[in-house]
Amino acid sequence: MVDEEIADLAQALLALDEQRAVAVARALIDGGADPQAVLQRGLADTMLEVGRRWNAGELFLPEVVAAAEIFRLCNEIVEPALIAAGGRTLGHRVVMATVKGDLHDLGKNMVGAMMKTAGFEVHDLGKDVPAERIVEAVRELEPSIVGLSSLLTTTVPEQRAVLAALEEAGLRRSVKVMVGGAPVTEEWARQIGADGFAPNAPEAVRAALALVGDERLAGA
């Protein structure tokens, strides 16, 4: 019965049926289903399937973004139960932010959506995020990866400031830092000592998988 409902949730997410997905997730949690199973088999595995379909050219980015949004809504329902039950984590954790002074978050959101299709647990700090808040999040959440985005040439230097702040807080060694955004180049990433760079969302996922040593990369 619960298995059927979890399959139903997966199907609704795959069909990008937001209302149904949210309703089924709510019914599952209210009915006392194991939140870990709901998260893993209902949502996270389905996001992997979304990623596979994107990779095969069957889905486009707007569909991945829609799936990620439904995932977020469902996760809001599942998470409290999960924390109460003491369970957690999907896979590697990623903290993402558009750096201070920059209000452009569309690219970062796309990367976040694609990251979810690869099984990453994504924590999005939003846009115009000061370095201190990013440092704080790294200390608190202990992510494997921090992703920094800027669209403006004027805010790109802020990526270097975040790296410096992590260094100062003694956290630089504990986390891999990826940078991206329209004006960001591989050369810039090297210059400021970032660990990874990607020119677009799908490449960001590949780079992230490589950074955490995920074997799925071989097939990517």
Next chain:
Amino acid sequence: MGAERAPRPLRGRLRIEPLAEGDLDRIHEASLRVLESAGLRISSRRILDALAESGAQVEAESQRVRFPRRMVEEAIARAPSRYALAARDPTWDVPIGAGEGYLSLDGCAAEIADLESGARRPPTTADLVAATRLADAVEEVAILWPCVAVTDVPPWAQAVRQTQVQLANSTKHLQAMSTFTARDARAVIEMARVVAGGSRPLRDRPIVSSFQCSISPLVYEGDAMEAALEFALAGVPCGFVAMALATATAPTTLAGHLVTVNAELLGGVAVLETLVPGAPTFIGPYQAFMDLGTGGIDLAWGPEEVLFKLAAAQLARRYALPMNILAFATGSKTQDWQAGAQHAISLMGVAAACEADLISATGTLYGSRVFALENVLLDAELFDLVRRLLDGWGTGEDDLALEVIEAVGPGGHFLGQAHTRTHMRELWMPRFFDRRPWEEWETAGRPGPRDAARDRVREILAEHEPDPLPEDAERELARIVESHEGETKGAAHGG
């Protein structure tokens, strides 16, 4: 797989007309005047006699025929504006005069650029088989031409052998445009009757058509005109195409060029419609310019080419004569910037000339002298792009997207909207334009669209099996070829 494929013609309007009504009148009047004063030379006694009987002024010795104005005007009026070029598989029937433009292969290239090496070499029957199967698979190509001159058979056997190969390897309409003699025409008609199921079925649904070329200025070979007559009498559509070279075989000015070309084409139509009234025909006012340095064909087509075809299309519309228009011509030796630019500009000219029925001709490089299989796919991509462009756009309630714009509001985005997902697949998608990020392209070894096209050609040739002819039809075609070759060989050796 066959059921999913459908023709993809150009439809819609984007009309640009460089000639005013008065300009058109002047060009028309001048063309009639040329036919009345200079006339045409046609080296066929049989045709000259028949024309003399119908009121043309014939000078037997110089093989000159001068057409009274009324004869030409009546001929234009007799030519049907609508008919169909049928196909063995009716899915691929091409309606003429329906306001749609259908793409053909190019014709008779003397060389082929090898798919593997890119080097040019003489084409063989195997190349024609491959090209025909490829064209059978590509939805944008609606009409076959014998795109390479097969050099593994003697020249006098080529036209008929090519017809055999193309009838057997595709279910699409065949324009047997390299059939230059009555004897060849009879063999082609006989083969077409076998495939169509008899004389009457071929007349009702001509799966084959043809055209003859003038020899500019103002000449038709007697053999070619007799072949045209054979086709017309069998109910097989036969058009006329002029490929005058401005400066050498036509005046240098665009207007003068158009007048001689128009006179040649109207002269062809006048002969055909006088001798076989109501015969389905079309005109193909092609344009070429001489390279002022070398005297060869100018391989850098440009603005004059586009102007010429826009004006020629206006004339064809005035006459309500179906039209064949040249879309693809490049002087480039490979699938590069020059080829892409020339093809795209020329094809946009076709789109703006509007409502040409037959659009030639895909697959060539280097002034149409070299055929390349990958060009068929690259040209088809441009054709598909222009097809989408002519489709236009809607401005209905859902198209205006007011609700979505309001829902997203200032500063949001449209990525997650159902409206986006509903409509995003309507956007045109390239198959060969490279849209990879630089890094990915670098990693892949810097491939170009040409490499992708080449891979796709290989895939299609490995996968696509055209519907074969019934075995007895194949045997019958082989018998016709054999008998034609016996006869023609005898004639070629003075028999």
